[in-house]
Amino acid sequence: MRLIVNRVTSLFKSYSKEEKALIASIKMITGSKPFNLKPYQIATQHTSVAKALKKGFKESNERLEYLGDSVLGMVVAEYLFKRFPFKDEGFLTELRSRIVSRESLNNVARTIGVPQIVRFDRKRKTPNSHKSLYGNTLEALIGAIYLDKGFRHSRKFILKKLLLPHFDLEEIINTTKNYKSKLIEWSQKHSKSPTFEHIDTIDKGHYKEFIIEVKVDDEPIAKGHGLSKKKAEQDAAREACIILELEQ
């Protein structure tokens, strides 16, 4: 119902030249025209050019980025869940984090034309702060599509316009470094045996951090920390790989 109202409303609205240009760009990037332009206008507006709506609150794209990030995370989670029915949740989590990483979102955002639609204050930004600007704007754009057209449409955008054309999953899987496997492999080759020991849990308020120590043949090699024991093990194994010079 909301979608129909938005669609009808959009037919009778007259737009400025700038708005028409944004509509054309959105159509190019997402494959269809917006029903309601407002969320896209907010999505393409960096904090540096955002107006203060009320004291201490700016209508920038950061809220939409938060929303879009969660939609993206869910859609990718579901896709990987169905695509890899015999892979465990550790594999799926790791693969997802590679796909939605700052770096890969920035690359995709550049490829599909996000730099052409984002507005930011070029004077106030240093070259470094551009780094995640495009990836963040892409997430905000996903948030805008979700608000404008609902879940199914934003899911379709993520899969058809981002994930499938721009990510080679096989390649990502092959280059994903599994430090624990590497350490175990190396140990077997040298008739050694690695063990992971949970030595401490640090209470960080409403979450916990785990500390894991890895030993090879009872000799302590490295420690790692993480928000789950699995992550702490990977972190410890990564440290151990560096110390034992197993890095490629």
Place this chain on the structure above:
Amino acid sequence: MRLIVNRVTSLFKSYSKEEKALIASIKMITGSKPFNLKPYQIATQHTSVAKALKKGFKESNERLEYLGDSVLGMVVAEYLFKRFPFKDEGFLTELRSRIVSRESLNNVARTIGVPQIVRFDRKRKTPNSHKSLYGNTLEALIGAIYLDKGFRHSRKFILKKLLLPHFDLEEIINTTKNYKSKLIEWSQKHSKSPTFEHIDTIDKGHYKEFIIEVKVDDEPIAKGHGLSKKKAEQDAAREACIILELEQ
């Protein structure tokens, strides 16, 4: 279409006594009968009792937990986004992490009857490993509802059966500790001035960890780390609050 097929199939299936009991429990917890029982059977089956489907792969509820976690995160993100139109993404992120924390999910899971449907090996579990069993199963149950009935239905379950009846948002907001605000408040009262300085970034493979040092009147007090500068600042402020004994 898939939903209709599932619904029709479920009408003609005959169930064992155990399956009928599970269907009744699912109806009690979620408010409606499953179309397809299979995902719920998997969701309520802890790794300790899961069968090995093929070498190295067990059909336990951990994959569904990964899926359900992402659906839950997204639905809560959207709800908070709309409920608090003038709050920034830092507030929304913090509030969401409180809602979906291990501890609160465990509590809700206990209240709605998850302990009655989860199957696990009581011999192999220590009292400690029960800790997050129910919260994890609740996430897996959300994953099962999503697979069985789609996004809208699982969203309704999360909002109507979990979030609205079991969380007092005002109370959560009031008890959320903002260590940075607390430190700034204390400093102003004592005519001191706190500064946060980004002193290091550690490259952890495909993510970065930021190290922030907090000083009060140029005297270094504490360091904090986190996956964003904001989080590292909060962590440093938390440490500083402990050192300065500002904890309530």
